[in-house]
Amino acid sequence: MRKRTPLLLLFFFFLCPVGASPSSAPDITITPFKIGQGEVGLLTIRKNGEAKPKVIWMGKNTALIEDKKNGIWWGFIGADLTTRPGRYTLHVRLASDHDQYSKTIRILSKDHGIRHVTVPREMVELDAPTLKRVMQESRKVRGILTRSDEYPLWSGRWILPVAGRVVCPFGCRSIINGVERSPHSGVDLKAAEGTPVMATNKGTVALVANHFFSGLSVIIDHGGGIQSMYFHLSKALVRIGELVEKGANLGLSGSTGRATGPHLHFGISLNGRMVNPINLIQISRRF
Ligand SMILES: [Zn+2]
Structure with missing residues (x-):
């Protein structure tokens, strides 16, 4: 042989x-x-x-x-x-x-579980002007998520924007007032009203706006097709176009928009796909 x-x-x-x-x-x-x-x-x-x-x-x-x-x-x-x-x-x-x-x-295939949420009726049954507003806001966010800067600004480990535990995981099916809506596109992190929210990595501020569902929202473009989202803030401390370092204070957590109480909704888009941000942070820990 x-x-x-x-x-x-x-x-x-x-x-x-x-x-x-x-x-x-x-x-x-x-x-x-x-x-x-x-x-x-x-x-x-x-x-x-x-x-x-x-x-x-x-x-x-x-x-x-x-x-x-x-x-x-x-x-x-x-x-x-x-x-x-x-x-x-x-x-x-x-x-x-x-x-x-x-x-x-x-x-x-992955089963991310299910959650039941009850919110005021006007937050799910939208009148025509509100529906128009929501669609405009959704188009604006979609545009940001598909137009990332080509060159990565991020490096090394990605960090959690607040220290609180996950109170609602990524991807779970959402039953809102008894009706199934879009699955949860980020994670909800426990954060008392006014908790400083940090940038998960270096990037450019792509959005600071008050949206119907996500409330006061900040989106950071980290370049190379990755953006991070911070929703339901009570205060924003950055401006569109500003370059922020990893760990920079972007604003304060709150309960603006469709939220049942103070927390931070944190999301990550990778080449236009919403992915589990905790998962991305964990696998970046080797660096
Ligand atoms: Zn959320």
């Missing part, structure tokens, strides 16, 4: 296209390898030259940042609550060669 090994190696060598031999194939890892609906995976690519690789996930560019100490590029890939379970292909192209490498990733 041992005598036949060189012949076998020779056979595989000629089968491999130029640039894709086992020795030059990039070292690409995704942690965890299987991603649930609404969850995030950490992508790392071992450095092979100085130029940044190009990564396409679900038809969109994935931003990578450099970790010089560990000799890798890293970034996030995610699936939202509406991503159909199944196999998806991640495409990677290194600047140093012409071959495209791919990795198959499984998206699993």
